[in-house]
Amino acid sequence: MAKISKNINYKTIILSITILGLLAGGSFASWQNYNKDKQIKILEKQINDIYAGSQQYSKDHPQFLGETSQTPETMKEPFSINGIIIADKKHPLPKDYNPGENPEAVKQLKKLIEAGQKSGDKYASHLVYDYSGFRSYDYQIGVYNEYIAQSGQQFADDFSARPGYSEHQTGLAFDLRVTGSILYRGDDKTYDYYNDWVAQNAHNFGFIVRYRDQWQNSTGYKGEPWHLRYLGQTLATDVFKSDKPLEDYLAISGGNYTKTF
Numbered sequence: 001m002a003k004i005s006k007n008i009n010y011k012t013i014i015l016s017i018t019i020l021g022l023l024a025g026g027s028f029a030s031w032q033n034y035n036k037d038k039q040i041k042i043l044e045k046q047i048n049d050i051y052a053g054s055q056q057y058s059k060d061h062p063q064f065l066g067e068t069s070q071t072p073e074t075m076k077e078p079f080s081i082n083g084i085i086i087a088d089k090k091h092p093l094p095k096d097y098n099p100g101e102n103p104e105a106v107k108q109l110k111k112l113i114e115a116g117q118k119s120g121d122k123y124a125s126h127l128v129y130d131y132s133g134f135r136s137y138d139y140q141i142g143v144y145n146e147y148i149a150q151s152g153q154q155f156a157d158d159f160s161a162r163p164g165y166s167e168h169q170t171g172l173a174f175d176l177r178v179t180g181s182i183l184y185r186g187d188d189k190t191y192d193y194y195n196d197w198v199a200q201n202a203h204n205f206g207f208i209v210r211y212r213d214q215w216q217n218s219t220g221y222k223g224e225p226w227h228l229r230y231l232g233q234t235l236a237t238d239v240f241k242s243d244k245p246l247e248d249y250l251a252i253s254g255g256n257y258t259k260t261f
């Protein structure tokens with residue numbers, strides 16, 4: 001009897017120790033998990049800080065972010081990031097860069113125009129095929145000078161690009177027109193990006209609406225509801241969702257010409 005009870009006591013002690021051990025182990029595991037979560041949170045914060053820091057750095061040091069002091073005459077290759085060609089007032093294209101209309105972009109543009117026509121939307125349903133696409137350096141000389149002749153240099157610089165600085169020279173930019181060869185929404189004072197059919201659907205076809213009034217500090221241009229830039233569907237969708245101008249999305253310098261003359 002004494003032997004049995006001794007055995008039971010022995011077993012009870014072993015069992016208790018095991019249970020306590022398991023409990024302690026469990027607590028240790030959850031403490032470890034807690035620590036892991038905490039470490040992940042710290043890492044996430046560090047990454048966010050670095051990202052925020054780099055964004056601020058971009059703003060403070062535009063000279064390190066692709067702003068070029070070159071001109072169309074001195075540029076050898078277009079400026080690009082991850083294969084995305086940039087043409088804006090800080091990034092001219094080489095004078096002789098002459099790729100012509102990008103066939104994939106045109107294919108998608110036609111799909112977009114067709115979808116707009118069928119959309120039943122008040123404005124987009126009037127889209128027509130006579131868009132304005134690729135413009136060579138030489139052609140842009142004429143466009144820019146025409147703007148100056150008609151409305152002066154300030155107006156020309158707000159709406160048109162100097163030769164070598166036009167996104168149209170990339171073959172990836174297109175101006176949409178509606179019936180009567182009028183620029184899409186060009187005559188509509190109530191243009192609202194968030195309610196606009198083209199602005200809200202272009203990314204499905206690989207395009208972004210490149211210029212909005214509130215983005216002029218980054219893009220260098222006043223709003224142009226008609227001007228689309230082809231980026232391919234994945235990137236266009238990401239840029240669209242970011243709700244940022246392309247320059248900010250890529251964290252590169254933008255805005256006005258370095259040299260004003």
Ligand SMILES: [Zn+2]
Pocket residue numbers: 168173174175226227228
């Ligand atoms: Zn345009």
